[in-house]
Amino acid sequence: MTTKASRIVDKVRGSRVWRSVFRSGTGSSTLHRALAIQQNVFLHLFATKVRKRMVRFSSTWYLGTLTLGTFLILVITGILLMLYYHPSVPQAYADMKDLQFVVSSGLFLRNLHRWSAQLMVFLVFAHMFKVFYRGAYRTPREFNWVIGIVLLLITLLLSYTGYLLPWDQLAFWAITVGSNLSSAVPLVGSKIHFLLLGGNQVNANALLRFYVLHCVILPLAAILFIAVHFWRIRKDGGLYVQQSEPKTQAATDGTLPAKEVK
Amino acid sequence: MTQKLPAEFDRRAFFTKIGLGSLGIAAAGTVVFTYEFLSPNVLFEPSAIVNVGKPENFAVNSVTMDVNSGIYLVRADEGFFALSAVCTHLGCLTAWNQDLGIIACPCHGSKFTRTGEKIEGPAPKPLPWLKTSVSDEGDLIVDRSIDIPPLQYLRI
Numbered sequence: 001m002t003t004k005a006s007r008i009v010d011k012v013r014g015s016r017v018w019r020s021v022f023r024s025g026t027g028s029s030t031l032h033r034a035l036a037i038q039q040n041v042f043l044h045l046f047a048t049k050v051r052k053r054m055v056r057f058s059s060t061w062y063l064g065t066l067t068l069g070t071f072l073i074l075v076i077t078g079i080l081l082m083l084y085y086h087p088s089v090p091q092a093y094a095d096m097k098d099l100q101f102v103v104s105s106g107l108f109l110r111n112l113h114r115w116s117a118q119l120m121v122f123l124v125f126a127h128m129f130k131v132f133y134r135g136a137y138r139t140p141r142e143f144n145w146v147i148g149i150v151l152l153l154i155t156l157l158l159s160y161t162g163y164l165l166p167w168d169q170l171a172f173w174a175i176t177v178g179s180n181l182s183s184a185v186p187l188v189g190s191k192i193h194f195l196l197l198g199g200n201q202v203n204a205n206a207l208l209r210f211y212v213l214h215c216v217i218l219p220l221a222a223i224l225f226i227a228v229h230f231w232r233i234r235k236d237g238g239l240y241v242q243q244s245e246p247k248t249q250a251a252t253d254g255t256l257p258a259k260e261v262k
Numbered sequence: 263m264t265q266k267l268p269a270e271f272d273r274r275a276f277f278t279k280i281g282l283g284s285l286g287i288a289a290a291g292t293v294v295f296t297y298e299f300l301s302p303n304v305l306f307e308p309s310a311i312v313n314v315g316k317p318e319n320f321a322v323n324s325v326t327m328d329v330n331s332g333i334y335l336v337r338a339d340e341g342f343f344a345l346s347a348v349c350t351h352l353g354c355l356t357a358w359n360q361d362l363g364i365i366a367c368p369c370h371g372s373k374f375t376r377t378g379e380k381i382e383g384p385a386p387k388p389l390p391w392l393k394t395s396v397s398d399e400g401d402l403i404v405d406r407s408i409d410i411p412p413l414q415y416l417r418i
Contacts, residue, residue: 180353
């Protein structure tokens with residue numbers, strides 16, 4: 001049974017169609033497995049080889065991966081919610097209620113979106129605390145920490161812009177208060193407030209602007225920075241492991257971070 | 263023997279300057295264009311000028327709130343005045359508390375007197391007085407876009 005199944009798998013992997021898509025070959029040698037990572041557009045962000053202790057649960061608690069998981073859930077459920085949601089006044093509120101009471105699985109999807117959003121903010125903070133207390137932000141990973149800060153801001157802005165979309169009293173006043181914070185910026189505060197809302201008060205323009213920010217601009221920015229964030233893990237010498245880089249070993253270590261060009 | 267021109271008249275440097283200069287102008291133009299595009303020229307917002315009705319409708323020593331326009335119309339012994347009901351802290355709508363005789367904000371606990379002065383809370387400024395006038399028909403008109411110095415009562 002096992003041999004028959006593996007024979008079928010081998011046959012598929014050896015077929016011309018498969019080989020035209022995955023060019024790393026059918027073997028299971030270290031080279032083949034490394035090529036499978038290196039020649040894949042998504043996986044090539046990551047290292048072809050990692051140390052076992054880097055991927056142990058105890059070293060990271062998988063908090064970054066879990067954050068990515070919530071982000072993917074949010075993208076999928078968010079796109080589905082967009083199919084029933086009109087960002088207009090007062091239709092937005094009715095659509096939100098329809099999602100809860102009329103659309104099949106609408107309540108489930110909306111709650112999944114909402115709870116994943118809460119969880120993502122929690123996980124981002126947990127991830128940052130874990131990185132901070134392990135000292136994993138230190139050289140040569142300091143730039144990846146900065147990208148992480150940018151991702152934190154994007155996460156919070158996604159939360160904030162999404163908060164207006166139900167168009168209920170809570171949303172209205174939260175955005176009234178929140179957008180007024182921008183008025184405190186010296187000199188250009190009221191201009192920023194005006195551009196953010198597309199008017200002087202939280203209105204149809206503000207709803208549409210927050211919708212576009214929430215569904216297009218901020219997710220694209222997030223995807224871009226997530227890609228750089230992951231790629232930098234490889235470039236900075238893989239996931240940080242305590243005592244993984246003793247100075248004597250570093251000279252022979254094949255996974256050294258890219259050297260600064262002098 | 264041809265003499266070499268000084269470096270600053272080099273043809274390559276000249277074209278580099280022209281190129282960078284025009285890119286800079288284009289970038290500045292893009293910033294202006296984007297800013298203009300993002301600022302709406304027509305707004306479908308309620309008018310800043312509110313007709314609150316006849317002065318006789320307001321009893322002496324009364325505070326009347328108009329929730330829709332976010333203003334208080336106060337009739338004191340000295341005369342009429344209008345006060346913005348929008349909290350100067352972060353823009354929440356305040357409410358008049360008849361029993362305590364104060365204006366209170368539900369969001370972050372700022373409290374104001376009837377004349378808009380702050381009693382306590384995070385509000386950085388007093389509630390502004392708004393320009394009031396009487397129309398030809400004898401109605402009280404409040405212009406929410408014009409603040410006036412406090413204690414300028416409208417006597418009728």
